Amino acid sequence: MNALIKSATIVDSKSDFHNETVDILIEKGRISKIAKRITNPRNYKEIQLDNLHVSQxxxxxxxxxxxxxxxxxxxxxxxxxxxxxxxxxxxxxxxxxxxxxxxxxxxxxxxxxxxxxxxxxxxxxxxxxxxxxxxxxxxxxxxxxxxxxxxxxxxxxxxxxxxxxxxxxxxxxxxxxxxxxxxxxxxxxxxxxxxxxxxxxxxxxxxxxxxxxxxxxxxxxxxxxxxxxxxxxxxxxxxxxxxxxxxxxxxxxxxxxxxxxxxxxxxxxxxxxxxxxxxxxxxxxxxxxxxxxxxxxxxxxxxxxxxxxxxxxxxxxxxxxxxxxxxxxxxxxxxxxxxxxxxxxxxxxxxxxxxxNITEHSINEGEIADLTLFNPDETYDLTIDKISSRSKNSMFLGQQLKGKSYGVIANNKMVLNNE
Structure with missing residues (x-):
C-alpha cells in the first residue's frame, strides 16, 4: 500500500515530528519520508482531509x-x-x-x-x-x-x-x-x-x-x-x-x-x-x-x-x-x-x-505505518445512522461528541470513512 498524506499534524510524543504539520510518504506499508512538503513520486493516492491529524x-x-x-x-x-x-x-x-x-x-x-x-x-x-x-x-x-x-x-x-x-x-x-x-x-x-x-x-x-x-x-x-x-x-x-x-x-x-x-x-x-x-x-x-x-x-x-x-x-x-x-x-x-x-x-x-505484548510503532521514517487519521475539532450528535455496528446498544446515542476518526492505515492497508 502506497500513499501520500498531505498537511497532517502529528500527535505522537515518540515522533521526531511531534506537533508538526508535515507530509508523510508511505511506501509498501512503511513510512519512507516525513517532510514539510513532499512531491508525489509515483502518482500515489493522496490523502487531504480537513484539519487532518495523525497519531499512532x-x-x-x-x-x-x-x-x-x-x-x-x-x-x-x-x-x-x-x-x-x-x-x-x-x-x-x-x-x-x-x-x-x-x-x-x-x-x-x-x-x-x-x-x-x-x-x-x-x-x-x-x-x-x-x-x-x-x-x-x-x-x-x-x-x-x-x-x-x-x-x-x-x-x-x-x-x-x-x-x-x-x-x-x-x-x-x-x-x-x-x-x-x-x-x-x-x-x-x-x-x-x-x-x-x-x-x-x-x-x-x-x-x-x-x-x-x-x-x-x-x-x-x-x-x-x-x-x-x-x-x-x-x-x-x-x-x-x-x-x-x-x-x-x-x-x-x-x-x-x-x-x-x-x-x-x-x-x-x-x-x-x-x-x-x-x-x-x-x-x-x-x-x-x-x-x-x-x-x-x-x-x-x-x-x-x-x-x-x-x-x-x-x-x-x-x-x-x-x-x-x-x-x-x-x-x-x-x-x-x-x-x-x-x-x-x-x-x-x-x-x-x-x-x-503488542508492538508499538512511532511515527518516524523507517517505521511500519500503524496510523490513525482524525479531526479533533469536529462536533456532532451520535445517531443510529452513524453506527456501523450490527447492534445499536450505545449509551452515547443522542450525545454530542467532539472529534471524528477519518480511518486508519495499518497492516499495509487503508480504511477511510469517506470511501
Whole structure:
C-alpha cells in the first residue's frame, strides 16, 4: 500500500515530528519520508482531509464481537470494519462467544477470521474451561496459538485458590491473568450502583464494596504469587486507591477503566434506559472524579470501550432482565475529548499495547505505518445512522461528541470513512 498524506499534524510524543504539520510518504506499508512538503513520486493516492491529524494507531484492550455463536450481535468482519472506521488499528477480543474461546483451536479460528485486515485482532483466551470458574483452561497452548491474556469476561473468579494457581502457572511463561473485579456473593442480583439513586428507582443494588473486596483479594494473591495481573474495568474510588498502593509496592499489576464509567453516573438511570445497564455499573460523581485522577497520575494504565454488542431483544425489555453491555468503539474518541485534551485523549487511546505484548510503532521514517487519521475539532450528535455496528446498544446515542476518526492505515492497508 502506497500513499501520500498531505498537511497532517502529528500527535505522537515518540515522533521526531511531534506537533508538526508535515507530509508523510508511505511506501509498501512503511513510512519512507516525513517532510514539510513532499512531491508525489509515483502518482500515489493522496490523502487531504480537513484539519487532518495523525497519531499512532489506537488500541482497545476489551472488545466483544459475538462470533462464533452470536453473529446476530456482531461478526468479526464487521466488528473489525467498525474498529477501523472508529480509529482503532488493534483490538483485544474477549472470549465470550459460543463456544467460549478456551483452546488452541479456538484461538486459531478467530485469528484466521481476522486475516488480511487493516485492524489487528489479538485474542484473549478464557481463564477457565468454558469460563465456568472450575478448572483452568489450556493457558500455555492458547499462548502458543497467539492469546495475549486470559480472562473469563465479566465472570468473577470466586475460587481464590484457583486464582492463586492461575497466577503461579501463567508466570512460567509471562502470561497475563485478568480478573473481573466483583465479589458475586456481595453483588448478588444487583443491577445498579447501590446508592441513593438505586433506592429511589427501586433497582437492586450492586455495592462498590463488591468490587473493592475482589480487588483487595486479588492484590493479596498477586503479592503472594509474584504473578502478572490485569484488573479490567474498575469503577470505584477505593479500587483506585488499592491499586495505587499496590503499584507503590512494585506489584506487577495493571488496570483499565471503561470510557462510559468516566463519563456517566448512575443519575442517568431515571428513565430506565437499558443501554445504561453495564457491568460494573455506573457509579457516583465521586467515583468518576477518582477514576479521572487515576488516569492522570498513571494509576490506571489504559481506557477501554468495553465494546459489547447486545441484540435488541435483550435490551428492549425491563431493566432488571436486560443484558449488560454497551457498544463503544464509534463513540470512544469523541467521548474522551469531552473530558480530556486532544493530547491526553490520544495518549489514553494508544496506551496499553506493551502490557499485552503488542508492538508499538512511532511515527518516524523507517517505521511500519500503524496510523490513525482524525479531526479533533469536529462536533456532532451520535445517531443510529452513524453506527456501523450490527447492534445499536450505545449509551452515547443522542450525545454530542467532539472529534471524528477519518480511518486508519495499518497492516499495509487503508480504511477511510469517506470511501
Amino acid at each position: 494507531g489506537w488500541f482497545d484492550s476489551s472488545v466483544s464481537f459475538g462470533e462464533p455463536g452470536y453473529e446476530e450481535r456482531e461478526t468479526i468482519s464487521n466488528g473489525l470494519k467498525t474498529a477501523a472506521n472508529s480509529g482503532f488499528t488493534s483490538v483485544a477480543l474477549n472470549a465470550n462467544s459460543n463456544p467460549v474461546i478456551d483452546s488452541y483451536a479456538d484461538i486459531t479460528f478467530v485469528k484466521s477470521k481476522a486475516n488480511d485486515n487493516a485492524v489487528s485482532l489479538y485474542p484473549i483466551g478464557a481463564l477457565t474451561q468454558m469460563s465456568n470458574g472450575e478448572d483452568l483452561a489450556e493457558l500455555f497452548d492458547m499462548r502458543n496459538a497467539g492469546a495475549v491474556a486470559f480472562y473469563d469476561y465479566q465472570k468473577p473468579m470466586s475460587n481464590p485458590n484457583l486464582m492463586k494457581i492461575a497466577l503461579q502457572y501463567a508466570s512460567n511463561f509471562d502470561g497475563l491473568v485478568c480478573s473481573f473485579p466483583q465479589e458475586s456473593r456481595i453483588s448478588r442480583n444487583g443491577v445498579a450502583n447501590e446508592h441513593v439513586n438505586s433506592t429511589k428507582l427501586g433497582l437492586k443494588g450492586n455495592p462498590a464494596l463488591a468490587e473493592e473486596l475482589q480487588v483487595a483479594r486479588d492484590l493479596f494473591l498477586l503479592e503472594y504469587t509474584e504473578g502478572k495481573l490485569h484488573i479490567p474495568t474498575i469503577s470505584t474510588a477505593k479500587s483506585v486507591e488499592l491499586i495505587r498502593a499496590a503499584k507503590a509496592k512494585k506489584l506487577n499489576v495493571s488496570c483499565s477503566v471503561a470510557i462510559h464509567n468516566l463519563v456517566f453516573t448512575d443519575a442517568v438511570l431515571h428513565e430506565f434506559d437499558t443501554n445504561f445497564k453495564v457491568l460494573p455499573p455506573l457509579r457516583t460523581q465521586t467515583d468518576c472524579d477518582a477514576l479521572i485522577e487515576g488516569l492522570k497520575d498513571g494509576t490506571i494504565d489504559m481506557v477501554t470501550t468495553d465494546h459489547n454488542p447486545i441484540d435488541i431483544e435483550y435490551k428492549k425489555i425491563e431493566f432488571d432482565y436486560a443484558k449488560y453491555g454497551s457498544i463503544g468503539l464509534e463513540s470512544a474518541f469523541g467521548a474522551l475529548q469531552n473530558s480530556f485534551t486532544t493530547k491526553k485523549t490520544i495518549s489514553l487511546l494508544t496506551q496499553g499495547k506493551s502490557r499485552f
